[in-house]
Amino acid sequence: MASSTKSRNASKGLSSSGTKVNVSYNKEEGNIRFLLRGRSVAMAVPTEQMESYSPDEKPNSPLYHLALEWVYGYRGKDCRSNVQLLPSGELVYFVAAVVVLRNLESSIQRHYLGHNDDIKCLAVHPDKTTIATGQVVGATKDKKALPAHVRVWDSASLETLHVIGEEVLERGVLCLGFSKANGGTHLCVVDDGKEKKLSVWEWNKGVKISDSKCSTEVVFAAEFNPHDDALLVTCGKNNINFWKLEGKDLVRKQGIFESHEKPKYILCVEFTKSGDVISGDSNGNLYIWGKGTNRITRAVPAVHKGGVIAMSVLPSGTLVTGGKDSCLTFFDADLQKQAATELEEHCGAVRALTSGGDEDVFVGTYNNFIVKGGPGGAFHTIARGHTDEVWGLAAHLSRDLVLTCGADKQVFLWDTVKHQLIWSVILEEPARSADFHPTEARVAIGTYSGRWFVLDAETGEVVTQHTDGDEKLSVVRYSPDGKYLAIGSHDNYLYLYNVCENGCTYKEAGKCSGHSSFVTHLDWASDSQHFMSNSGDYEILYWDVEDCKRVTSADDVRDLEWATSSCILRFDSIGIWSQGMDGTDINAACRAHGLPILATADDFGKVHVFAWPAHIPQAPSHAYGGHSSHVTNVTCSHDDSNLFTTGGMDGSLLQWRVLG
Incomplete structure (x- = not known):
């Protein structure tokens, strides 16, 4: 299936939220009610709007758009061979549903946004411009499946050239x-299906030439021999397979270990200049x-303690191997x-290797680092990301x-x-929420x-710590004057503290009881x-x-x-x-400080921008992709x-430019 759609950092047009909301307005009482999953939710209408308000008015369309400006993070934990350097000087890698093309000299990112769910693999064409990326099965807001597929695209124009595999790939x-x-x-x-099928495509025609069952176990790599396009090799759990494309048939020979120690996993393959295959296990x-x-x-035994996870042959002929032991080993052409x-220990195991020029290499790691360095060992960080679920997000109120x-x-x-990254800290506990003090x-x-x-x-550095209950704290919020800190917990309570001594000490002011379920959001x-x-x-x-x-x-x-509008249930966000x-379909909301914008983060990988106030039901929005799965939080910069x-x-942080 071919496509000429160009990927842009732009809205896909106005979208409304689906079926019309069941809303009733009592003008005499000044209350509006609507049904959310069969439950009646009541909201008070401001006095000045009680006479004029009508839920049947036409809602305003958003006047502002978003363009993806920067992606913080990298997906190395469960992916391999996904860092490549292009002749343009751009480093290519991915996180979530975004492929990042980062110019290391100018510190500018471009983004390919054609995917709608997690990207899991990447390959660069011999022309060093065309790129293929493959993704998992996704789902729409209506629970309809979005098929797994491969997108082949031009890295110069960001134009999608072909989409293949939508009707045949399983997971x-x-x-x-x-x-x-x-x-x-x-x-x-x-394919990541039950049978792990290997298929060969004439991709520029969207035609599948051949396919064959590859393995019932995980497959880690599939590569063509650079000297013979009819020869391929795949490797994975308990196997390395050598394939020959004969017409429309893929003929397989399993690797024979004979007297050599047979490993449980063959983790990576590379080719010598003569066309021999090197496997790491x-x-x-x-x-x-x-x-x-x-x-x-x-x-060549005992190259690493633990597995040999990645390999790369540098232009000089040097072979570099990376292992589970977080080490890199450099070999000459004779091995x-x-x-x-x-x-460094916090980087984790090596997951991806590619040449960085001369003897330097770019390394992607298990702990979602990309670093650059060489045999001398002086590595510096290019990218870094979280390694587990991220919910906590806070923007400083006066600084960038x-x-x-x-x-x-x-x-x-x-x-x-x-x-x-200015600083990083590892806490004693998994973190869930965050907020900056307004002045300290x-x-x-x-x-x-x-x-x-x-x-x-x-x-x-940790200034102080306290404990309230034994369940997750979904929200922490300082008051606008900085004198109070309110904390919302999954134990159904809200905890209030007086903030003293320039935000260094906290004295309990009270405990708010009244919710019959866990607290999710809070506004001052x-x-x-x-x-x-x-x-x-x-x-x-509401609380006093x-x-x-x-x-x-x-x-x-x-x-x-x-002062803020982060509660997802309130009159001006209906x-x-x-x-x-x-x-739970909407995880977070944020009103801009001065612009008429309300942004939301939903459970379907989308960021929505509405006109503020969004007090008329069924407000239209601009929707943006980039995240995979659920978008957990949203906030705006101080300006x-x-x-x-x-x-x-997906563990990523996306920075969007607001455009009028």
């Missing part, structure tokens, strides 16, 4: 490889297989060891800084102009266990004397700081001015919901020039 794409001897006419694809050994044969001609170096924290216990503070250099972090920390925002009024909260069963409650009691009269809260939606979003399991 995803394990690995890809372009042929080389015939100028890249063929592309081999390994889980025992740390290299085996050399003669060109066109399935027999070992030479063994004589020349040098070895070790990555954003903080992320996640279930991997890591807290990152990013400079959003230089796109650099402090940031509060809520965890999954009920503990919360306050860090020095300049250094990342501008007077710092009231706040509102949402819960898992769609309650909207003075006595930590519920405010039960709608007339007492309907005209409050709110337009983000549609009939049949679950309360409204950027939006920031976090992906849950």
